[in-house]
Amino acid sequence: MSILHDFAQLLYDSDFGTALRESQYAFPVVEGAHLLGLAFSVGLLAFADLRLAGVLLRDEPVLHVLGQLRPFILGGFAITFATGVMLFWAMSIKLLPNPIFPVKLIFILLAGVNFLWFEFGVARGAAEWSDCPVPPVRARVAGWTSLVLWSAVVISGRLIPYLG
Template sequence: MNLHDLFQAMYESCLGTALAESLYVYPLVEGIHLLSLAFSFGLIVLVDFRLLGIALPSLPVGEMLKQLRPWMIGGFTATFVTGILLMFALGPKLLATFIFPLKLLVILLAALNAIWFEWKFGRDQDYLTGRKDPVVSAKIAGAISLASWSTVVVLGRLIPYFDGSF
């Protein structure tokens, strides 16, 4: 089964049909997908700005992550779940252009960057508590995160423009 077959199967499933034909649920799902960016994208941008030393420099990175993590996870869960539901509703036409596959690729890059950051700094108490000076690699991780998540949002907004069937 290739990616097109998978998306076709999702589209033809009971869930895909129900979502695509729903007058209210589909717009609601799309609305939540967009507005949950305030928690997911908005908070990750704030953390990235902190890693770059731009926002809230007096707050240790570890404290910021501890205080915002539940809300970021909640935001990303809402964005991710509604994104999957939109994939069910829209099916293989998402694959008609390079935009959506590229969006998935950039999400993968952003996720790998986040995993690397956690692996590298997740237990580094000197860095997390601010006892150690900000390190270049953490700033680079922040810049990659900022660039990749911004690209994901831009690509998401471009999808309808590159496929007249929406």
């Protein structure tokens, strides 16, 4: 706890953290990019998830939909993650005691585990069912799980100012 706190204090007091926190324009711009990056990351991922769940784009092969969206989803996550790190850097001491912040991180972790399970487990046999309008249960579960977990990440993120 104290190591974490010391680290947060170090970030908070650093030149970069202080400058970003006190900047009239840079801070809102980073906040804005964090939100708008969601359109590419969580938003486009939702389309991939809904294809896996057999809800949308049923006529298109699953692997094609995932492949086409992948670079944009990854780019979106790069923006969301980088701006998220910057926001933590600037606000670390205020975020640490916020009860919803660790909850958000846990949801991100769970979504990551779900992704790894899909990528290295479920997707292995995807060539067999890629053309199916409705993929097998395991794939649908992975899709819905991702959709629910990332929604929970967004919701807990929006809760941060309410519980801070």
